[in-house]
């Protein structure tokens with residue numbers, strides 16, 4: 001399976017990625033996770049990305065494209081396929097991805113677009129807590145961990161991302177609308193877009209995605 005999860009910040013991309021990777025076994029490539037890890041490790045990449053991330057702005061295309069290129073070229077990723085989460089976020093990134101997949105002689109199967117209203121996003125992100133270890137995501141009200149501050153899956157520490165403060169959330173939403181939303185039309189025109197109502201429960205959204213993916217892969221198999 002080779003797919004993209006598209007949608008505004010807080011649409012549930014990371015949460016759904018968790019389920020999909022378990023089901024299909026593809027490689028989960030979250031550019032946000034990689035950049036955050038680099039930032040925490042204070043590596044060269046992290047230092048380059050920090051100022052943009054803290055402001056809720058996009059890290060320059062060349063940096064992110066280089067990072068994705070390196071991962072997708074890896075022979076083990078080529079074998080199992082991938083789920084891109086948080087990439088591409090600009091038209092330049094989408095075009096670079098097309099070129100890279102051409103080089104690798106690979107095709108995307110689907111671009112799943114999680115549709116969520118801005119008001120829901122602010123509510124979700126302000127109360128989001130993320131595991132430092134496995135990156136699982138919780139919501140203090142709708143999906144709280146069994147023990148406060150501790151991840152249900154791996155026992156890791158839960159924390160609030162520095163860009164999940166209200167002012168930065170609004171900035172990120174604005175950046176999404178200006179720079180990432182045009183990708184919806186881009187992938188629709190390529191016949192790859194699958195729209196999913198992301199306002200429902202985690203389980204309902206997950207079922208809806210799986211159902212659509214199964215229909216798509218059946219079609220591929222029959223063709």
Ligand code: AMP
Pocket residue numbers: 009031032033035052053054056057058059060061064085086087088089093163172
């Ligand atoms: P995320 O975890 O996907 O919400 O990403 C967190 C932050 O990392 C974003 O607000 C950006 O600053 C940066 N980032 C992640 N993915 C990308 C990307 N594809 N292009 C540019 N910046 C990115």
